[in-house]
Amino acid sequence: MAVATVRPGVDWRTRLQDVLPKLVLSPSLALILFFVYGFILYTVFLSFTNSRMLPSHDWVGLANYRTLWGLSHWHTALANLAIFASLYIVICTAIGLMLAIFLDQKIRGEGVLRPIYLYPMALSFIVTGTAWKWFLDPGIGLENTMRLWGWETFTFGWIKDRDMAIYTIVIAAVWQTSGFVMAMFLAGLRGIDNEILKAAQIDGASTWNLYRRIVIPLLRPAFLSAFVILSHLAIKSYDLVIALTGGGPGRATELPATFMYSYTFTRNQMGVGASSAVIMLMTIAAIMVPYLYAELRERDR
Amino acid sequence: MSTLSQNPLAGPALRAAPVPSQETAVRTGRVTRVFIYLVLLLFALFYLLPFFIMLINSVKPLGEITGGNMMALPREWTVEPWMAAWSTAQIGVQPTGLRPYFINSILMVVPAVAISTLLGALNGYILTKWRFRGDTILFGLMLFACFIPFQIVLIPMARTLGILGLAGTTWGLVLVHVVYGLGFTTLYFRNYYAAFPTELVRAAQIDGAGFFRIFWRIMLPVSGPIAVVSIIWQFTNIWNDFLFGASFAAGSGAPVTVALNNLVNSSTGVREYNVHFAGAILAALPTLLVYIVAGRYFVRGLMAGSVKG
Structure with a gap:
């Protein structure tokens, strides 16, 4: 709590000191209020108008939302997001947890392995997409290499296959972020009090039971953080799809983020684009708001 | 759910080893x-x-x-x-190679990182040492801003940049990245300063030191580690951004990620894969170098970003 409170009769300098903190904070606050919350309101407003190439202010009610939910294109994007997000979250969490537990066994060379697992996180999704696009290309990538090495019948053409292309996005995204999830779990593991583990071992718990019954339940906060971060990354995924498949073949890897972009800026259906953005925001808010609220309340106590 | 308390990477533990290795039982x-x-x-x-x-x-x-x-x-x-x-590679219609776009990225990233980090430091200082009614709500509003899907601001941002005359310019992108990076930088400094003894600030106040004097003389000198975290996080995020660059500066003002995507995806004629790869590595080089030199801090930034509050 601010110690300095306004007393009557104090000189201007003291009074300036009292308002200075709020004065210095206000530009940041103004930026956030205008560029984040003002913009959100404006996009929500646009989603109720018949905006096409340019924003229009003619109110059309829920028409854009009705159009949106009637589009097979949007349903494809949502179905893809469901497949992508669930696989991405589950696989990243599984790999991250396994690597963290393994690395926590007093591994020689941990200092070398950890940065190797993590470096993809420093790369742009465009770089990742460029690398994997080519690696997965049947003509010159993995399939070709396996055949040249003598496995003549080896086939791996997912990236060109409408039914399988979405899984190539999962592969590249897991490659990029699973090391990060590993770091989160490792920090959690290193925070667990060793006395608990020792006590359990003296009581005769097997290693498997130790992890299943004691360690993994203690990692609950890390699981929650991983889930929140990964799900929000999944919903926002845009760059990787553009670089890896461009949304194709056909619409096979279209996600809500690419849908919004193409409807707004290339198909000139800004109203529909805005309504899809609103739905994306609501999905993320449903995950983030309770999480942030709980964390901030915890801190305030 | 206080992940913070058991997370060795957050707060004052920043001065210790990255992940303290302990005897595993x-x-x-x-x-x-x-x-x-x-x-x-x-x-x-x-x-x-x-x-x-x-x-x-x-x-x-x-x-x-x-x-x-x-x-x-x-x-x-x-x-x-x-x-x-x-x-010399063809980017769009010009055979310029990635060089001009690489320079665009540098001109964008340096001011954006500097401004957002400085503002974040001031905000964190105010939100911990000059607390007032409702400050947690304000912080919550800033924090949520980090996680919005940026699609929700694309349309109004494009218009606003147009009105301000910043469309297609590097300064426009600087503004965008400062605004949407503020939440993270504020988060870092707030968590860090929360662990700094408020009594010291009060003592300095009694001795007659003002708001800015305390910030410069007392807070900033101990802010080294968290400043590095904030700078690295912002640098990596802004350098790697594609969505904003593609939306607001697609032409000659484009950052290197957008130029790389043009190089790789819209080349007509023979696909020069070797050039694509060299380009991809060039575009990745700055963030990779930062990661190699200061990887420990990079990891801390990621962690602090995932562990809020």
Whole structure:
């Protein structure tokens, strides 16, 4: 709590000191209020108008939302997001947890392995997409290499296959972020009090039971953080799809983020684009708001 | 759910070793250990392979790529693809290479990182040492701003930049990245300063030191580690951004990620894979270098970003 409170009769300098903190904070606050919350309101407003190439202010009610939910294109994007997000979250969490537990066994060379697992996180999704696009290309990538090495019948053409292309996005995204999830779990593991583990071992718990019954339940906060971060990354995924498949073949890897972009800026259906953005925001808010609220309340106590 | 309290990477522990390795109480048998090492090495291979393949194929002549094995080392080494990617490759309609766009990215990232970090430091200082009614709500509003899907601001932002005359310019992107990076930088400094004894600030106040004097003389000198975290996080995020660059500066003002995507995805005629790879590595080089030099801090930034509050 601010110690300095306004007393009557104090000189201007003291009074300036009292308002200075709020004065210095206000530009940041103004930026956030205008560029984040003002913009959100404006996009929500646009989603109720018949905006096409340019924003229009003619109110059309829920028409854009009705159009949106009637589009097979949007349903494809949502179905893809469901497949992508669930696989991405589950696989990243599984790999991250396994690597963290393994690395926590007093591994020689941990200092070398950890940065190797993590470096993809420093790369742009465009770089990742460029690398994997080519690696997965049947003509010159993995399939070709396996055949040249003598496995003549080896086939791996997912990236060109409408039914399988979405899984190539999962592969590249897991490659990029699973090391990060590993770091989160490792920090959690290193925070667990060793006395608990020792006590359990003296009581005769097997290693498997130790992890299943004691360690993994203690990692609950890390699981929650991983889930929140990964799900929000999944919903926002845009760059990787553009670089890896461009949304194709056909619409096979279209996600809500690419849908919004193409409807707004290339198909000139800004109203529909805005309504899809609103739905994306609501999905993320449903995950983030309770999480942030709980964390901030915890801190305030 | 206070992940913070048991997270050695947050708060004052920043001055300690990155992840303090402690004696693990769990004992494992020999067969298990061999298995563990095997899995760990396989994953190391998985993470290294794509980058390694890009690297060796960026120094091969094109013929060796299209007609050969991607795993094979070059028979004939060449730096031509690197030269082409840097200064002569076709980006859009101009044969400029990535160089001008690389410079755009630098001109964008330096002011954006500096401004957002400085504002974040001031905000964190105010939100912890000059607290007032409702400050947690304000912080919550700033924090939520980090996680919005940016699609929700694209349309009004495009209009606003147009009105301000900043459309297609590097300064426009600086503004965008400052605004949407503020939440993270504020978060970092707030968490860090929360652990700093408020009594010291009060004592300085009684001695007559004002708001800015305390900030410069007392807070900033101890802010080294968190400033590095904030700078690295912002640098990596802004350098790697694609969505904002593609939306607001698609032409000659484009950042390097957008130019790289143009190089790779819209080339007509012969696909020069080796040039694409050299370009991709060039675009990745700054963030990779930062990661190699200051990786410990990079990890802390990621962690602090995932552990809010």
